Structures are given as structure tokens and as C-alpha cells.
Amino acid sequence: MPRVFTAEIAGNAFLPEKDPVSAEMLSQNAQFKLLTLKPLSEITAPEPGQFYMIQAGTANDPLLKRPFSVYGLQHDCLGFLYRIRGKGTLSLSQLREGDTLQVVGPLGNSYPVPSGDFIAVAGGIGIASLLPFMNKYKKRAYLFYGAMKRDELVMLEEARELSKEAFFTTDDGSYGQKDLITDALRSFLSASQIAHQALRIYACGPAPMLKALSVITNAGGIVCYASLEEHMACGIGACLGCMVKVKIQKPEDRDKNKEWEYKRVCKEGPIFSLEDIKW
């Protein structure tokens, strides 16, 4: 059950101790931030993949709450890992310990339970929603984590730690392979000795990455659960702002000559089977 609650900004409970580089990235006034929220009333525990709508301003600007995947739950505190993008995230980053804000959640569906090992594909800040999932199923993920450059691979050691095997790419080659993450995945799938058809893929990242991924998974017949993003006004299914085109599977609906229907990312998602998405 999602709740509307007030939370207090608490001392950072999620700083990655094992990863001094990420810890420094996060503590400096850089583009990535960890937010630790202490709910002031009882909450429902979230599942990996779910998200919260978080108040981002004090007056009417920024007006709307912003959606963030839950990064962790520790000592009764909710953790979020985010990247400063625009005025909402900037305004969030300027809050201090003890400030309070209104939060709604947990919202949306969560990543389906994996049956054995799995592949995780993270593009940039997409890692935020995959890490708690990998943390729940430790050492079972073949992780593919790509970003523009080294500086944008946040929580790198944490990610490596939780993976069975981890592959990194950057666009400029400043860390890992100089490649797109989807290309690295393609090589892995074709070269590897693992019966990868049986491996499910869990993915979170920008739309172009997910589109490229869908080409791979559709061709290989691989099941892929992807967390999607859309502009959201409400996050709770009321505004119909966050729609995604989903293919209609039921034959009785296909009658109507309609190949797809709109689903709400915030309610029926954010996690969808990638093969169902009509791009």
C-alpha cells in the first residue's frame, strides 16, 4: 500500500564504504547524489524496482513531485540515488539534514523474481533501480553497466561486489571497454558458453539503450524486464501523463484492429516486458 508521508532528511546511511571513488563523487558537490530519508510515520517496505514521488521544492516552483526509484532501505531510512538534471533535482540537492519533505510511495510494480542467475543491464543512473535488486539476489547477476565516462559510473565497486561477473563500458573508453553497453552485451551473448537463453535480463537506462536492447532480446527470444521512464505529473495513475504503448496480446482485443494500447508507466509499470513495448 502506498502512503503519503513526511520524511526528514537524515545523515547519509548509504555511502558506499568499499568504493572511495564513488564516496568522493557523492560527497562532493557533483552531479550524483544520495538522499537518505527518515519517514516520520510508518511506511510499507518497498520492493526493488518500485519508486517514490518526492517533493522537490518548498513553494510552487518546482511544483510537481519527482519520481525516484528506491535505492535502499536501511535502519528505517529510505535511500535514493539520483543525478542532478534540472531544477527539481537541483533543489533537492540543496536541502540539508533535518529538512522535511512530503513523499508518496512505494509506487508501481517491481522486478519479477529471477529464476537463477540473470543479466542486469544498466545505463547511467539506471543503476539506481538495479542495485537493490542485485543486492537482494547477491552474486547472481552478470552486470553490464555503461555510461559516458568514468565519472558517470557511480557505485562501481558496489555494483562489482554484488555481481557474479561485471562488465563496464564507457563511450570515451575512460573506464572498462570503449563501447556501447548493448554491444558489450551482444558480444557476451554470442561468445559466452553459458546457456544464456535461460538467463532473464533486467534493464534500466535511457530509452535509446532500451530500444537497442529490444532488438537483441527480440532476435534472441530472451525475456527482458525493463524499467521505463516517462514524464510524470502524479505518479499514482490519475493524470494519464506517463503513457507507453504496449502491444495488445489478447486476441479478443486484437479484433478491433488495434495493435497496441496505452499503459501507465507509473501504475502498470514502471517495469514492462520489453517485447511488449511498441516503440
Add this chain to the structure above:
Amino acid sequence: MPRVFTAEIAGNAFLPEKDPVSAEMLSQNAQFKLLTLKPLSEITAPEPGQFYMIQAGTANDPLLKRPFSVYGLQHDCLGFLYRIRGKGTLSLSQLREGDTLQVVGPLGNSYPVPSGDFIAVAGGIGIASLLPFMNKYKKRAYLFYGAMKRDELVMLEEARELSKEAFFTTDDGSYGQKDLITDALRSFLSASQIAHQALRIYACGPAPMLKALSVITNAGGIVCYASLEEHMACGIGACLGCMVKVKIQKPEDRDKNKEWEYKRVCKEGPIFSLEDIKW
């Protein structure tokens, strides 16, 4: 010369050491606040009675800067004493050391130099603009300082310290005399042995207080300099939002059958001769 500059919120340099009650009032999360701003570029030193326009929000809401009289200048820092009224002052009060904001000033005219002892009449937060003036001319003021109740007489000891003689009133009698400050002044003027006709009055407070005061000063032929308030958009004379009706004194202008003209509180004021104001 007024300037546009960025200032950093600094550790409080203006807390009244001699007045533990006020210090506590100000340090607690109460309605009165001291703001210490460290300008990040060279500024012009203000005169008592002048004011600054201070940014009150980070995004577009609150949009406009807010006017505040300068309370002090110490160690290159500007001090402001303010009362939380609405969203601008609330938002200001939530800023922390190290935050920066944009400031314009010093603006407007200042209190004329007194010729000897003088009377100061402060209503509520009006004390903020009179204290630096009394500080400049120490122990020369007969201070009349009134508020609703004890809790709203901020900087009380500081005020007493700087005065030759100090009279306090509260509406509920919780401190000083239970009276209106203008009534206390009237009693003083009629009872006192001092040649009070020679005393100039310097006043700052709410409009009803100034109106009552003008009845006294007009009747007694006493010169009174009053700092006025009006809603301000720009503070620099451009919007024509902050007008006050001022009697026309020049005979050539009176020809036109006009008894008054509009003056800008922010530019020709905020300090006016009370007898000139057409209420």
C-alpha cells in the same frame, strides 16, 4: 551608489550578547530572525534608514526580492533583523550558512542627522531600522518602543543600552506600560520638563502608528522623520508600485489645483517628513 551583489549567509555576527532573552528569541525557531550576509564583492557602506532588496527564493516562487532595512554593518558583513511574515521571509529563514543570494543596495534615503537629543518611536519590527541610527548617535535617544506583547519586543536590552531613556509599552501589559506607544509618547510630551519642541522625532512602525503619530506631531508642530513601508516590486524606482501621497509645497505646483503628488517610497523615501504625508 547601490550595487547588485551576491552575498553569502555567514555566522551570526549581530546576536545581542547583552540580552539573553532576545538572543534566545532569535536563536530559536521563532518569528524574529537575524540575517548576516557576507558580500562577495565590494559594497558601498549603508547609512541608517537605508534598505536592501534581498532575494527570498531560489526558483520563481517567491519571485520578487524583499525590502529590509539595514540593521548593522560589522566585519564587512551586513546585518538584517526581520520578522517572519509570509512566504518570502519564511523562505529566507530556511537558508543556512554558506548559501548565497542576490542583494541590491543600499537603497533609498537615510535618517537626517539629529541636532542634539532626539526621540525615537518604534512599533514592532520598526526597531530594526532605528537601532543602527541610535547606535550611531549613542545615548541621545528618548526611545518609545511598543509591541503587542513581551515576545515581540526584540532587542530590548540593546535598545535600552543605546537610549538616553527608554519607554516600553505592550498592548497586553506583558512588559512595560499597557498602552499604545503613541499614547505613552503623548504623556511624555505633555508631562516632561524637557523642551521637547526642539526634539526631532524619528519613527518607524506600522501605518496606524504613524498616522496616530502624525496627529501628535502636527498638533505640536514637531518635526518627525518617518520611515514608510509600501509593497515593493523593484525597490529601485522603476515599477512605480510603492507610491505615497506627498503634499505639494511649491506654490507653482499648487496652481494646478493639486494638493498632493505621488512619490516613490523606495527612491524619494523610505524616510519622509511626516507632516508632508497625505494619509
Add this chain to the structure above:
Amino acid sequence: MVNLSVTIGPLKLKNPVMTASGTFGYGEEYAEYIDLNRLGAIVVKGLSITPRDGNPTPRVVETPAGMLNAIGLQNIGVRSFIREKLPFLRQFDTPVIANFFGDTVDEYVRAAVELSSAEGVHALEMNISCPNKQEGWIVFGTNPTAMAEVVGEVRKATNLPLIVKLTPNVADIGCMAKVAQDAGADALSVINTITGMVIDIRKRKPVLANNTGGLSGPAIRPIAVRMVWETCKAVGIPVIGMGGIMNARDAMEFLIAGARSVAVGTANFVDPVAAIAVIDGIEAFLAEEGIPDINNIIGSLKLNGL
């Protein structure tokens, strides 16, 4: 105890706070967060005789103290609404107002007829901010003749209280209000969203896939309050005020300006419990001011300098 109940023509509401169409889904979306029994009325998402897919995304974008939306009137259609959504809403002791629209006069009439015979629909709210696709895309709500016709035809087709929702994209809202009143409206909703555009300056494209969208939220509140005041001066029928109401103070502005009730819109997105906070806040305000009945303050605006 303060009396909060008001009447909108034949409709008696336990308090003057409704939800604005399109910002409260079909009601059920909010049942997890608030007690729907507490609301003055529930106004559901705009319905058409046939279902609509709506516009491509992005459909929403934030603006200073507001948002633009171009949902494109996505809805499940009148029949699915009656079959799938109304039974849930009938459980509550709160009147349901069905907002509806059409592309032609005939579509309006057909939607009105079907909604009028459904059990549990207590009033109709006509969204007339749509173009008449049969008549060269003239927007019903900005053209007095088109508006008189469509309102008049719907009036003949229903016995339910008929609320006409005016568009603010006009020069003289009082004049349009009179047209709606004369054509048979029992009440007016004021205002719908104001057309706006946000441009992505790097892509040189409008952010919304639909290019333009409707502006709502606190940004438009001063315009909405003025229009409600003008409408209340122009007509005798009850007015439902809306546009940027975030809290009880904002709602009081509309009531004082003359609105008989108010609708909370965008605020529901910002805070799912906003409508309840508005109700509680209005009650607290009246108690504080010593006003025993909300009706005493409705239209109590005293103009300056008169």
C-alpha cells in the same frame, strides 16, 4: 460546528470541495489515499461516446508554478465508464459528476443521453473547450453561436443538473457565461486550462508531442479568480470555481469572489490528500473567523474604492 453544505442548483453537497475533471482519474485511483466519502463531489475524467487513446507522449511538462498537459482526452468511453467504474463509485455517499465532451453536437448529445440514464451519475459537466470537427474546427467554447447550439441540444437531452465548463481562452468570460445560462445551463465551471506552449530550445521543438497544452496550477490562479468574479457578476446560476487551488486559503479566494463551490485540480497530483486538506482548512478558517455557515461568506467580496 460550522455548516459547510452548499447547493449547486438541485444538487446538495456536504461541502463545497469537488475534484476537477481529469485530475482525479475515475475516483478509484485516490481511494488508496483518501476517504472519498468526505468529498463534496467527485468529477471524473472527461468521457466521450467512444473511447479515445489520447495524444502521444510527452503529455505533461512542468512550467513555473504550473504545468501544461496535452493528455488528448484519453478515456475509456461512456459505456465502459458506466460498466466498469460507476459501480465502485456508487459505494460512496458522494455525488458523482460526469464530465463529457464530443467532436460534434451529436456526440455530445449521445454521451449526455447515456450518462443520464446511468445509476449513480448525479450531474453532468460539459467540457466545451473542444473544436467542432464538423464545422471547420471552431471551438465550441469560444464561439457564442456554437456554444448556444451545443448547450441547448444537450439541455434537451438530459434532466440531470447540467454544468457547463467555460474555457478561459476568450475575451469576455461574462458574455460567454450568459450564453451558457441562456442555453439552459444549471451551473458553470470556471475555468478550464489556458492554452500554452513550452519549447525545448536545443531541439527547437515543443516539449509536448501535441505542441500545445493546457496550463493549470497556481500560476493561473489570479486569472481564474478574476474570471470567476466576472462570471458571478454576469449570471445568476451557481458557479464552481477552479484554477490553481492548492490549499484552503486559495479556495476561500474563489468562494469570496462568488463561487458556490470549488474544484481542486493539479493539487491532487502534487499531493494526493490535497482535497481533504482544503476541506479541513476551510472549516478551520470559518471557525477561526466565527462564521457559522459557508454560505455567509460566498460572494462576500467588497470591492475597493466603491
Add this chain to the structure above:
Amino acid sequence: MVNLSVTIGPLKLKNPVMTASGTFGYGEEYAEYIDLNRLGAIVVKGLSITPRDGNPTPRVVETPAGMLNAIGLQNIGVRSFIREKLPFLRQFDTPVIANFFGDTVDEYVRAAVELSSAEGVHALEMNISCPNKQEGWIVFGTNPTAMAEVVGEVRKATNLPLIVKLTPNVADIGCMAKVAQDAGADALSVINTITGMVIDIRKRKPVLANNTGGLSGPAIRPIAVRMVWETCKAVGIPVIGMGGIMNARDAMEFLIAGARSVAVGTANFVDPVAAIAVIDGIEAFLAEEGIPDINNIIGSLKLNGL
């Protein structure tokens, strides 16, 4: 180096950034803060043939991301302006655009005639958001006939470039734009403020002494951008875009939508150096995007789905 210069009919500007009338005084108020030589043009406070006192106070009130003003067109009159303010402005290498208005067609014409013969006035901007007091208070700018008449008469009375400033309080701004163009306007300013009201709920009175006022600031920007886009589609003459421009990004929205230049208004109150920051920011943006000439980006908007 990026070319920033644009032309508004016969007027050549070194950059597309003007100041909006009524937000920049008579220019001198800002000379302490910025170098007036850097501006594309200075548009002064609205002038009338006889001086005006304006409205009682409060004249301004803040709203979410905006402000309402009811200054009441206080000004020193055309003659005092020419005698007392123009000599100062003539020192600068920046065109001066005189904004003016009247209560009757005759007052408009007389103001235009006097301003046209003054040395140092480079163009006229007509504020037509005023009621015609001779003709039953019809607002010139919302009535096509009244507008055509007043613009036509002023056109005959001046050889200076004539800019007509449109009011947003209309249903179809493109249609009003065409009327102004046909009546002889050389350029259009879009938009003036939108009428609004804020109520003090304790006093049950409008906050502004004038009851209503004009809404400006970022709150109205999406509406302004949409109206500028609609105006540019409707007419061939240059459009000057304004409404809520706070920074270069905002200004770029208007230029991309088709405005040949922009005016910074309320932002001058918020930050006296805002107009200069807009100029610098536009230059930086063009450099970053590798666009050598501002004219290449004006009207570059690509609509979605077309």
C-alpha cells in the same frame, strides 16, 4: 563572433533584447546598474498626452511565479518626457521606443504626433489594452473595429516605425494581429499582461486598490510563447516577444517561436542586471550551438508530428 543584430522593420538593433514598457522606468533608473549602450532598445514607461497620477496603493502584489500590477499608467506626460527624460537617453547609442496610450482615438493621435517630432524617439509602441472612454469603455485591443480605427489613425499621424502591443485577453490573437497589420502596424509586441485578481481572504477585499491588475512574470510564459507562435503564423510583420522572460533560455523560446526580438519585463524588477544577462546568455548559447547568426534561429521551430 556571433551576429546578434536584428531588424524590426526599418529599425536596426544591435541585439534582440529590449526592455518591456513599464518595467524599465524612463531608462535612467537602470543607468546605475547597467550600461544602457548594451541594450537592443529601450522601451520607456507608457506615456499619455497629459500626465497621470495612476492608481492608489497597493499597486503590486506577488502571485505564484508572477506578480499583478495596477500602476494605473502613472506617467509624466509626453511633453515632460521629451523635455526631462529624452536628453538623458539621447546620450546612448541605443534606440528609444516610446510606449504610449490614450483614452480616446484623439489622445492616441496627439501623443503620437508629439512623440514623432521629438529628437531621439526611434519608434512608437502603442499600448491598446486601454478602454475607449468615448465609446462605452470598449477596450481598443479586444475589439477589432476599435483597434483598426485607432491603429489606422495613428498610422496616418506618424512616420516612425509603429509597433502595436497586443493584449492577451482575447480568444484569437492571430486574428487581432492581422487587424493590426492591416491597419498599418510595422511590428507587433506580444504580450501585454493578463488580467487577474488576488483576494485578501481575511478582509474579503481584493489586495490591489484597483481590484484587478495585470499578471506578468514566469507564470504567464507558456501562454506568451504560444501567443507569439500564433501571431507569427498569422502575420508577416516582425513580432517582439515578451512575457515572463527571466534568462536567455526563456528568450530563446520566443525567438525560436518566431519573435524577431524579445523584451525583458518583470525580470528587471527581480534583478536589475537581468537584461544584460539575457544578451550575454543568448550569445553564449549561439556560440555553444555553433550558430553564427541569431537570424538563423529565429522562427526555427519544428512542430512535432508534422
